[in-house]
Amino acid sequence: MEFYHLRSFVVVAETKNLTQAAKRLCSTPPAISAHIKTLEQELDTALFVRSTKGMTLTEKGQLLLIKAQKTLDSAVDMVNLAADNQDELIGHFSLGLNQSIQALKGAEFIDNISENCPGISLQLQQSSTGKIMTEIQTGQMDGGYIYGEIPDGFTAIEIKQENITTIAPKNFASEKIITQLDLAQSMWITMEQYCPFDKVLKQKLGTSIQSKVQSAHDQSRLELVKNGLGLSFIELAVAEKEQLTGDIQIIPQLSFQMPLSFVVLTKRLNDPIVKALIQEINILWEAPL
Amino acid sequence: MEFYHLRSFVVVAETKNLTQAAKRLCSTPPAISAHIKTLEQELDTALFVRSTKGMTLTEKGQLLLIKAQKTLDSAVDMVNLAADNQDELIGHFSLGLNQSIQALKGAEFIDNISENCPGISLQLQQSSTGKIMTEIQTGQMDGGYIYGEIPDGFTAIEIKQENITTIAPKNFASEKIITQLDLAQSMWITMEQYCPFDKVLKQKLGTSIQSKVQSAHDQSRLELVKNGLGLSFIELAVAEKEQLTGDIQIIPQLSFQMPLSFVVLTKRLNDPIVKALIQEINILWEAPL
DNA sequence: CGAGGCGTTCAGAAATGATGAATTTAATTT
DNA sequence: AAATTAAATTCATCATTTCTGAACGCCTCG
Numbered sequence: 001m002e003f004y005h006l007r008s009f010v011v012v013a014e015t016k017n018l019t020q021a022a023k024r025l026c027s028t029p030p031a032i033s034a035h036i037k038t039l040e041q042e043l044d045t046a047l048f049v050r051s052t053k054g055m056t057l058t059e060k061g062q063l064l065l066i067k068a069q070k071t072l073d074s075a076v077d078m079v080n081l082a083a084d085n086q087d088e089l090i091g092h093f094s095l096g097l098n099q100s101i102q103a104l105k106g107a108e109f110i111d112n113i114s115e116n117c118p119g120i121s122l123q124l125q126q127s128s129t130g131k132i133m134t135e136i137q138t139g140q141m142d143g144g145y146i147y148g149e150i151p152d153g154f155t156a157i158e159i160k161q162e163n164i165t166t167i168a169p170k171n172f173a174s175e176k177i178i179t180q181l182d183l184a185q186s187m188w189i190t191m192e193q194y195c196p197f198d199k200v201l202k203q204k205l206g207t208s209i210q211s212k213v214q215s216a217h218d219q220s221r222l223e224l225v226k227n228g229l230g231l232s233f234i235e236l237a238v239a240e241k242e243q244l245t246g247d248i249q250i251i252p253q254l255s256f257q258m259p260l261s262f263v264v265l266t267k268r269l270n271d272p273i274v275k276a277l278i279q280e281i282n283i284l285w286e287a288p289l
Numbered sequence: 290m291e292f293y294h295l296r297s298f299v300v301v302a303e304t305k306n307l308t309q310a311a312k313r314l315c316s317t318p319p320a321i322s323a324h325i326k327t328l329e330q331e332l333d334t335a336l337f338v339r340s341t342k343g344m345t346l347t348e349k350g351q352l353l354l355i356k357a358q359k360t361l362d363s364a365v366d367m368v369n370l371a372a373d374n375q376d377e378l379i380g381h382f383s384l385g386l387n388q389s390i391q392a393l394k395g396a397e398f399i400d401n402i403s404e405n406c407p408g409i410s411l412q413l414q415q416s417s418t419g420k421i422m423t424e425i426q427t428g429q430m431d432g433g434y435i436y437g438e439i440p441d442g443f444t445a446i447e448i449k450q451e452n453i454t455t456i457a458p459k460n461f462a463s464e465k466i467i468t469q470l471d472l473a474q475s476m477w478i479t480m481e482q483y484c485p486f487d488k489v490l491k492q493k494l495g496t497s498i499q500s501k502v503q504s505a506h507d508q509s510r511l512e513l514v515k516n517g518l519g520l521s522f523i524e525l526a527v528a529e530k531e532q533l534t535g536d537i538q539i540i541p542q543l544s545f546q547m548p549l550s551f552v553v554l555t556k557r558l559n560d561p562i563v564k565a566l567i568q569e570i571n572i573l574w575e576a577p578l
Numbered sequence: 579c580g581a582g583g584c585g586t587t588c589a590g591a592a593a594t595g596a597t598g599a600a601t602t603t604a605a606t607t608t
Numbered sequence: 609a610a611a612t613t614a615a616a617t618t619c620a621t622c623a624t625t626t627c628t629g630a631a632c633g634c635c636t637c638g
Contacts, residue, residue, distance in 0.1 A: 001364065002291040004595095018616060031596055033617060043371035052604045052615050060371070067367035074363045075290065078356035082332035082349070307585060320627055322586060341584055341635040 001042050003075060006068045008035035009047065013065050014138070017054040024138070073267055080270045090119040091273040096132035096144025097124055099260075100218065103235075104145055109284050117276050128216030130192045136265060143264040143277060148196025155269060156261040157278065159285050163236035164197065166254035169228040170247055180205055183254060187230035189213045189221050197233050200256050222248070290331050292364060295357045297324035298336065302354050303427070306343040313427070362556060369559040379408040380562040385421035385433025386413055388549075389507065392524070393434055398573050406565050417505030419481045425554060432553040432566060437485030444558060445550040446567065448574050452525035453486065455543035458517040459536055469494055472543060476519035478502045478510050486522050489545050511537070 012021040012032060022032045036055075040047050047061035057065060083089070097104050106124055113122050125141065133151060135141035150156040166183075173182055183205060190198065190211040201209050213229060215221050221232040226247045234242075239250050262281045268274045301310040301321060311318045325344075329336050336350035346354060372378070386393050395413055402411050414430065422440060424430035439445040455472075462471055472494060479500040480486065490498050502518060504510050510521040515536040523531075528539050551570045557563045 001368070002293070004291070006364075019614085028597060029616070030598085030618080034595080037617090043368065044375065045371050050616060052613095054615070064367060064371055067363070067370055071360060071363040071367055074356070074360040075295075078353060078360055079290070079332065081356055082334050082353055086333065306583095308583080317628060318585065319587080319629085323626080326586090339585060343584070 001039065003072070005035050005039045005042075006072055008032045009039055009068050010065065010072060012036060012048065012055055013057055013061070015054075016056055076267075077270060080272060083272045086272070088119045089117055089273055089276055092121045092123065093143065093273055093277055094123045094125060094141045095277075096127045096135065096141045096146075098127060098129045098132055098145045098147060098216075099235075101126075105284055109280065112280050112284060113277075116280060120273060120276065128192045129196050130194045131216070133263075136263065142268075142274065143262065146196075146261055146263055147258050148199070150261060150263060153266055154263045155266045156263045157281055157285075159260045159262055161257040162260045164233050164256055164258050165236045165239050166231055166251040167222070167225050167234055167239050167242070167248045168231045168251055169225055170249055171228070172231070172249065178251060178253065180253075183231065183251070184209070186210075187212060189215065189224050189230045189232040191216050191221070191233070197258065200258070201254070204254065204256070290328065292361070294324045294328045294331075295361055297321045298328055298357050299354065299361060301325060301337065301344055302346050302350070304343075305345055365556075366559060369561060372561045375561070377408045378406055378562055378565055381410045381412065382432065382562055382566055383412045383414060383430045384566075385416045385424060385430045385435075387416065387418045387421055387434045387436060387505070388524075390415075394573055398569065401569050401573060402566075405569060409562060409565065417481045418485050419483045420505070422552075425552065431557070431563065432551065435485075435550055435552055436547050437488070439550060439552060442555055443552045444555045445552045446570055446574075448549045448551060450546040451549045453522050453545055453547050454525045454528050455520055455540040456511070456514050456523055456528050456531070456537045457520045457540050458514055459538055460517070461520070461538065467540060467542065469542075472520065472540070473498070475499075476501060478504060478513050478519045478521040480505050480510070480522070485547065489547070490543075493543065493545070 008021065008025060011024055012018055015021045015024065018029050018032055018036075022029045025032060036047060043064065045060050045064070046058050047064065048055040049058055097106065101107065101124065110122060110124075113120055125144075127135070127141075127144070129146040129148065132141060132144040132146055133154075136144060137153070145159070146156075147162070168186075172178075172186075184207045188209045188211040190209065190213075192214050195211075195214075198209060211230075213224060215224065218234060218238060222234060222238070222242060224230070225232050231251070236255065239248070242248055243250055262278075264274050264278065269278075297310065297314060297316075300313055301307055304310045304313065307318050307321055307325075311321045314321060325336060332353065334349050334353070335347050336353065337344040338347055386395065390396065390413065399411060399413075402409055414433075416424070416430075416433070418435040418437065421430060421433040421435055422443075425433060426442070434448070435445075436451070457475075461467075461475075473496045477498045477500045479498065479502075481503050484500075484503075487498065500519075502513060504513065507523060507527065511523060511527070511531060513519070514521050520540070525544065528537070531537055532539055551567075553563050553567065558567075
C-alpha cells in the first residue's frame with residue numbers, strides 16, 4: 001500500500017466516478033481502477049460498489065475512507081513541517097475572487113506578495129461564492145473570498161460587512177407601493193445555484209425566491225435588471241452610482257449586510273504557504289494578527 | 290513521497306545505521322540510501338548527518354521523524370480497521386518466552402490458538418526479558434512474557450507474581466551466618482545485561498551486584514551454581530526441587546516476588562491479531578476480560 | 579599502515595505502473 | 609426493440625521507477 005493508492009481512494013470516493021477522479025489526478029481510468037483494485041485486495045475488503053452510474057462506497061469503505069484521509073492529512077502535516085522555517089517559501093496559490101479585482105484590492109495584494117513572498121506565484125480567479133467554496137474543497141483552489149456563512153471545514157477571516165441592496169428595473173411597480181409579496185413573487189436574477197443571499201431573503205420574505213437566470217457577474221446582473229428581466233442584488237455603492245444614470249431603481253426595503261470573508265480549508269492551516277497568505281491578507285485589510 | 294520512504298526513514302533513524310536498516314527492511318543499502326536521499330530532496334531538508342560510524346538525525350530530522358511515525362501509525366490503523374471483523378484472522382505472531390514452555394503453558398496455548406484462531410500461525414521463541422523487550426520494540430517480535438516493570442510504550446497483562454529465591458552452592462558460607470554484606474560481595478550469575486532482578490537486589494542489599502557470567506536459561510544458571518561459580522536467582526518451586534538432590538542451598542533471606550506479565554506494544558493494541566492473542570492470553574490464565 | 583565498517587555511486591536488470599484501444603455492462607434514448 | 613451512451617474493466621505494450629551487486633571513497637581503529 002502506498003500513498004497513491006490512498007489518494008486515488010479518496011478522490012474516487014469524493015467524485016463517485018472513476019473517470020472524473022482520473023482527470024482530477026491527472027491520470028487515466030485504468031490506472032486509478034488498478035489502484036483501487038490493489039487496495040481492495042490488500043485490505044481484503046470491497047471498498048466500492050461499481051455500477052454503470054459510477055462508484056459508491058461500501059459501508060466498510062466509508063469507515064476506511066476516514067482513516068485514509070487521516071493518513072494523507074498526516075503526511076501533508078509532515079511535509080508542511082518540513083517546509084516551515086525554510087529560508088524562502090516556494091509554491092503557488094490559486095485565489096478565488098467573488099468580486100472585482102479592484103474591490104478586493106487585487107493589485108495591491110499582488111504587489112505585497114511579490115514583495116514579501118517572491119517565491120510564491122499567485123493565480124487570481126474571478127468566480128462566485130459557491131464555485132469558490134467547492135473548488136477550495138476539492139483542492140482546485142487554495143483560498144478565496146466568499147459571501148455569507150462559513151461552511152464546516154473552512155477557516156475565515158472576515159474582511160468587512162458589505163452593504164448589499166436590491167435593484168429593480170426603472171419601471172418596476174412604479175405606480176404602487178411595493179409590498180413584500182410583490183418582491184417575493186417577482187422574478188429574480190440570482191448569482192448562482194446556491195446563493196448566499198437566498199437565505200437572507202428567505203428570512204425577510206418568508207419564502208424562497210424564484211429565479212430563472214443566474215449570473216455571478218455584477219455587471220451582467222446589472223444589465224439584465226436594466227432590461228427589465230427581474231430584480232437582483234448588488235453592492236450598495238455600485239447601485240447608487242448606477243441609479244444616477246437612471247436605468248434602475250434601488251429598493252431600500254431589501255437592503256442588508258453580508259459578511260465578506262477570506263477563507264481557506266482548516267486542514268490546510270499548517271501549510272506554510274497558506275500561513276504566509278493569511279498573513280498577507282491580514283496586512284492587506286489592516287487587521288491585526 | 291511514498292510509504293516506503295517513510296518506513297526507511299524511521300528504520301534508519303532507529304538503527305542509526307543504513308546497513309542494518311537495509312537488513313531489517315529486507316533490502317540493500319543502496320536502495321535505502323536512495324529512499325532517504327529522495328525524501329531529503331522532496332522535503333528539501335537534511336534528515337541525517339552521515340559519518341563513517343553511521344547516520345544520525347539532524348534536529349529537523351528528529352521533528353520530522355515523529356510526523357513520519359504518526360503517518361505510518363495512521364496507515365497501520367487503517368489496515369487494522371480493515372482486518373477487523375473479518376471472518377477469519379490470518380497472520381503470524383511471534384511470541385517471546387522468558388521461561389520454560391511448560392511454565393508458560395505453551396502447549397495449551399498452542400492448542401487454544403489452533404482451535405480458536407486457525408488462521409494465525411504462532412512462533413514461540415525462548416528468550417529473556419531484556420531481549421524480548423527490545424525485539425518487541427523493534428518489531429522483530431510481536432509480544433512476550435517479561436519479568437518486572439512495564440516499560441513505556443508497552444501494555445501488559447499481569448499473569449502472576451512469581452516467587453523467586455536465591456540459590457547458592459552447597460558449600461557457600463556453610464559455617465557462618467550469612468550477612469547481607471556476604472551476599473552483596475559475592476559473585477552473581479545474573480540473567481542478562483539489564484536484569485530486572487538487579488533493581489530488587491539493589492533495594493535489598495543497597496548496592497549493585499557484581500556479575501561476570503550471565504545466562505537467561507534457568508537450567509544453565511542452576512548448573513553454574515552447582516559448580517560453585519556464584520549465586521543466582523531461580524523460581525522457588527524449581528529451587529526446592531533441586532534442594533532435595535542436595536547440590537544447592539536456598540538462601541531464604543533473599544526471596545521476593547516478581548511480576549510476570551504478557552506484554553505487547555501499546556501502539557499495536559488495535560491490530561486484530563494482537564487483539565485476538567490478548568484474548569487468548571486472558572483465557573489461558575483464566576483472567577476475566 | 580592495513581583491515582573493516584559504512585555510505586555512496588553506477589550500470590544493468592527486474593519490477594512496477596501507465597497508457598490507449600478494445601470489451602463489457604447496464605441504463606437511457608430513439 | 610434497437611441504438612446510444614456512459615461507465616468500469618481488460619489486455620498488450622510501453623515507459624518509468626526501483627532494486628541489485630560490484631566497485632569506490634572515506635574514516636576509524638588496532
